[in-house]
Amino acid sequence: MVNLKKIAHTVQQVAEAISLAVGIETEIVDDELTIVGGTNLYRERLGQKEESGNIENNYLYGRVLQEGETAVVEDARRDITYDYSTVIGTTQELAEICTPIKAKNKIIGIIGLVAFTKEQQQHLLRNKESMILFVERMADLLASKALETEALHRIKTIQNEIMTILETIHEGMLAINEKGHINYCNSNAEVLLRSLREHIVGKHISYFMPNTPALKVLENGEGYTENEEIYKKEYSNFHFIVTARAISGSTKPRGVVISFRDIVEARKLIYNMSEMSMSYTFEDIVGISDSIVKVKKQADQVARGYSTVLITGESGTGKELFARAIHYSSPRKKGPFITVNCGAIPETLLESELFGYERGAFTGAKEKGKVGKFELADGGTIFLDEIGDMPLHLQVKLLHVLQNRRFERVGGNKTILVDVRVIAATNKNLEEMINHKKFREDLYYRLSVIPLKIPPLRERQDDISLLKDYFLKKYNAFLNKSIKGFSKQVEELYRTYNWPGNVRELENAVEYAVNMTFSNEIELDAVPPRIRKYYHTPSVGEKESTLQDCLKRLEKDIFLKKIAEKGESQNAKLEIAEELGISRATLYRKLAEHNLS
Template sequence: MEKKVKLTSKERSSSRGLEMAVQQLKALRLIFENIHDGACVTDAEGVITHFNRPYGRFLGVDPQAQIGRHITEVVENTRMHIVARTGKAEMNESQSIKGQNMLVQRIPIKENGRVVAVYGQVIFKDVKDVGKLAQKLSELESRVRLYQKELNSLRSTRYTFESIVGSSEPMTRLKSEALKAASTNLAVLIAGESGTGKELFAQSIHNASSRRDKPFIRLNCAAIPKDLLESELFGYDKGAFTGAKTAGKPGKFELAHTGSIFLDEIGDLPLEMQPKLLRALEEKEFERVGGNRMISSDFRLLAASNQNLEEMVAKGTFRSDLYYRLNVVPLHIPPLRERGRDVLLLADHILQQIVDGTPGREVTFTPAAEELLVRHNWPGNVRELNNVIERTLATCEGDRITPADLPFYLHRNQLAVSPEQHSLLKDVVAKAEKSAIVDALKIAEYNKVKAAEILGIHRTLLYKKISRYGISLIPG
């Protein structure tokens, strides 16, 4: 007969503790195996310690056979071993597994501040919904990249009303009108010749508005090929056309949500695109190219054109309904020739901006040079003035810019040529040539070398022509 062994109270307590531990371990294993999603655990070195059956079924492998293998040998594109190294959790990340975009979690498990394991979970329940979520995530990432690009561009050319140089009566009145427009959400149409600073005013209006901290999105309608303009404005969905990004791409209107969109050279918008733009402006809704989902965007429209849109409406090359939708607040920037001595303020501003990049250099205009700048009609406006200042500084050696330092065409435009009606062509040419040489000598203060440079001829040829025409070299 077998003799029963009596256990002490301490031994009984230890036995109960062991049974509870075993039961708890079984429960944890049961829970782990019944997680519907794929789950696995690695140690701090990336070696698999646990691998549940659902994950094995999804990958088509034996779960138990994966224990002891490195995670990179089992799961493609995994980052479990990287999380083990960084100790930073990666939540709701997109990962391609077996050709599908899956949503994954990678969570470091720490003890006393040190990573001892990493828990990974792959959510493949309702794969279609997860795929949509992953696609949405990819779209958001694409949008963030575009926002960052626009933000970097905006920071490099951030204009405000303080950036607008000019104290003439037309400019003072214009700035006052633009400032009033900035306090509204109305559409603004900025008209003006090329080079007058239409984008400068558009940015200034945006930065003085309640949307100043929101995106400022720009699009030059003349710079985008006709076939791509619709996708640039409204974006496109996956597979919309050959070469389209797999995740699609948001358009300018979508990116301008809560901010402003500036459409430059709006007069170059193709006629067939105008109804689509009108609808987007009126409804604040649109569809991406190749898409079937309406997208809403709260944007403020700023547009600009160097063409006469009223004449285009009359000719039928610009829709009247779109014109009236754009022209809610009209602003007209006067050309530089109508701004009087603003030319000198701008010239000095441009000069100082360039010179500031050269430490120790100070350059000013002589009164005669200033007068020459004021008298020129500036068909290219501020852009032309900027070009002239840059060219002059590149060749000017002193600290004073004289008329002789400025481009010769500025002088030539001041010459009043009135040949006699019955003069022979040869006489007309000779008279004009002599007059040009005399003017160049005066500008160069009778320095023949500099006069030859102004005329663009060799000094030997200049000497011959001075002799031929009997030109006096004595000022007077």
């Protein structure tokens, strides 16, 4: 807001200059009738109010502020509208020329030329026209100065806002001129360049970023975005993600703005914006059975440390869920959690997936190279699922990383240090694989510093009902249904079924049933056929109280459990027969008797 108080020093100088030029006392007040500048008597009253500060009293200054026109009072002592002092008879002033100060059609104050003696009065009236012209020019001068000050204040405010933004953004910022010298850097640039601002500004950009592509932007004006750049110096190395934008000039760029961040921080940002940032805790693991409660307690205690963990268990038991819970219950929970399925990635690509590769490392490699999962997991946890499927030559490199916390990208020679906690998981018997020379013994002992075995669902009978109700609620919401529960037959089947696919199979079965059910209750016909065939339906009039009936039921249950555990292939049936101590022919006959062929 334009205000005479903001230029009070200039106002006082103008008042003294006017008085010196015309030989008459000068008073300058603002739009609130506060005396801002003046000579002699008025100088002694700086900061006080004229006309009691009330514009509505309709005295001289109030009228001029409202009407915006120059006024002349030739005989102040006889003009009762001049000032309150004329009403009470104490007026000292004899005459006055009063001119408004206008800035952008707004009156921001008044200049008054005041005669206190007869000589001054006669001089003012004799030269009235020239004095009005002069004081109006001085009013314009003050208005221009006030506007200039206000404009500078706005510019300074905007500049402060911009500087605040530049100082608070999470990236380092540099501005270089047309010759490549640094004109500006923010506080994050100081941190990233490991130098003080006074040692950065003024230096050529090549001092910190030798051969930077930003210099080419000065030549062609073509900026670039998120370029990975590595700068090696005697005292330190920098690994940045850099964006450069040209500052337009008349014929060529007059500078470049460079924003950059440490590549580790950039990876964390990518991670935090991805789905992988979903957190899990041990409370998300559903189960009340003794076996699952015990392993949850063990895992919770393990989470507080930094040691490598090996999670074993059958497929579908929730090994990854335990790994996530360990990470998000650990001191590393603010770092990334990166998952690698060693069995799902082709052997030829697994090394580059884990450790990344440099530009041109092999045919088909990305132009800028690629960051590996271990680098992405720096400061957090990497989960190596299906570790038993990792080829032997990579097991050697993994062992080296676990021992030394460093590695090299494929096709590179730069050593990369990482701070990563490793959690591995497998559904295979690694000790048996060691005996068959399919898994390295030294890697096994390095991985299994803290072993955790997740129990299969068949050992968690108390959790089956809890889990199926949990999944029913989940898929009711997902599929917008309102199924109330399960029939008694389904309850019985789910309770007695062996669940070779464990929790994953149970979830899939419930999802299938919710999709196939259009009533309020899940019936047998909505159970997946591969599970439904294991339901025993008593025939009409069937007696189950005799010893023979009980033995038949027990025999069928044994076969059902074995088939659920081993499968239905020829090799699986041969294995079942061997375990039960019967011939393959007897097995087929028994399966036919129980309608299990």
